[in-house]
Amino acid sequence: QSALTQPASVSGSPGQSITISCTGTSSDVGGYNYVSWYQQHPGKAPKLMIYEVSNRPSGVPDRFSGSKSGNTASLTISGLQAEDEADYYCSSYTSSSTYVFGTGTKVTVL
Amino acid sequence: EVQLVESGGGLVKPGGSLRLSCAASGFTFSSYSMNWVRQAPGKGLEWVSSISSSSSYIYYADSVKGRFTISRDNAKNSLYLQMNSLRAEDTAVYYCARGSGWYWYWGQGTLVTVSS
Numbered sequence: 001q002s003a004l005t006q007p008a009s010v011s012g013s014p015g016q017s018i019t020i021s022c023t024g025t026s027s028d029v030g031g032y033n034y035v036s037w038y039q040q041h042p043g044k045a046p047k048l049m050i051y052e053v054s055n056r057p058s059g060v061p062d063r064f065s066g067s068k069s070g071n072t073a074s075l076t077i078s079g080l081q082a083e084d085e086a087d088y089y090c091s092s093y094t095s096s097s098t099y100v101f102g103t104g105t106k107v108t109v110l
Numbered sequence: 111e112v113q114l115v116e117s118g119g120g121l122v123k124p125g126g127s128l129r130l131s132c133a134a135s136g137f138t139f140s141s142y143s144m145n146w147v148r149q150a151p152g153k154g155l156e157w158v159s160s161i162s163s164s165s166s167y168i169y170y171a172d173s174v175k176g177r178f179t180i181s182r183d184n185a186k187n188s189l190y191l192q193m194n195s196l197r198a199e200d201t202a203v204y205y206c207a208r209g210s211g212w213y214w215y216w217g218q219g220t221l222v223t224v225s226s
Contacts, residue, residue, distance in 0.1 A: 001172055003154065036212035038155070045205060045219060046147075046155065051212035089155050093211060098169050099145075104154040 004029065004090055004102035011108040012080045020105045022073040022090030028100055030071035034093035037066055037075045041086045049088075050075060077107070085109045112136040112215045114206050119220030126196050126224070132189040132206030132217055140164075140184035143210035146191050148202035149219075158204070159191065174200075196224045 005023040012018040022029065022037075029035055035053045038046035048057055050066035053073065063078045073092070077084055090102035118130040132144070146158040159170045159180040168180055179192040189206050201224045207213035 034211040038213075040155075045216040046213070047216075048212060048214050051214075057214065091155075091157070091212070096169075097167075098171065099157040099160070101147075101155040101157060 001094070001096070001098060001100055004092060004100055006088075006090060006102040006105045008103070009106045009108065011110055012077075013110045014080055014082065016080050017076060017078045018080060018107065019077075020075045020088055020090075020107070022075070022092075022102045024071050024073075024092055024100070026071060027095040028092040029068065029073050029090075031095060032093045033068070035066070035068060035073045036091045037064075037073075038089045038091065039084075039086045040089065046089065080109055082109050112208070114208065114215055114217035116204060116206050116217045116220035119204065119222045121223045121225065122196055123226050124197060124224055127192070127194045128196065128222060130191040130193065130204055130206075130220060130222070134187045134189065134206075134208070137208070139182075139187040142208050143167075144182060144189045145207045145209065145213060146180060146189075147205045147207055147213070147216075148200075148222075149205070150199070150202040153202075156202075160210070161189070162210075193222070196222075198224050200224050 037050040040046045054066040113135045115133045145160045177195045181190045203219040205219045206217045208215040
């Protein structure tokens with residue numbers, strides 16, 4: 001149950017687009033479409049941003065989008081805003097019927 | 111409005127036990143799988159355990175298998191985590207979360223500190 005690999009940090013200026021990668025294996029990310037993304041502000045509970053690779057819950061701005069290619073999933077934030085500064089985690093179902101989170105990415109808005 | 115409220119956290123000595131509870135409201139609790147996810151201070155999220163709606167399917171992370179037990183009482187709309195043989199590395203905020211495949215709703219978390 002090794003954590004999925006994410007970059008430690010990603011930064012961008014307001015209005016720019018950034019992409020966060022989430023790399024796993026064929027036993028998790030590559031094998032299932034149960035990939036989700038969570039946003040977490042300091043001291044707060046995580047918030048679901050994307051589910052089933054690319055679906056957005058109601059209320060999540062459409063500047064957040066998700067995709068997957070092989071064993072790597074990605075979260076793209078288009079038109080970066082100050083309130084997007086937070087930690088982001090991916091998660092995937094695994095072949096062991098368990099779940100695994102990514103290592104987390106700190107997004108900084110310059 | 112969906113609400114998940116954890117309780118039962120606190121300070122416990124290594125080797126000790128603690129039972130966490132999660133009170134659910136605002137939805138039909140018995141229809142949903144539930145989960146425990148933890149976050150050590152300054153660290154990332156770690157999935158701990160999942161239980162299906164009728165308790166038929168239960169899964170654990172290797173790090174807690176044999177020490178933690180997840181359970182639920184659908185009549186009381188409550189989720190539990192019995193934690194035994196606690197170690198320093200179990201120190202974390204423990205969240206309960208609703209869902210299977212992804213976690214749509216989360217509680218605010220309860221802090222468990224394992225220290226002598």
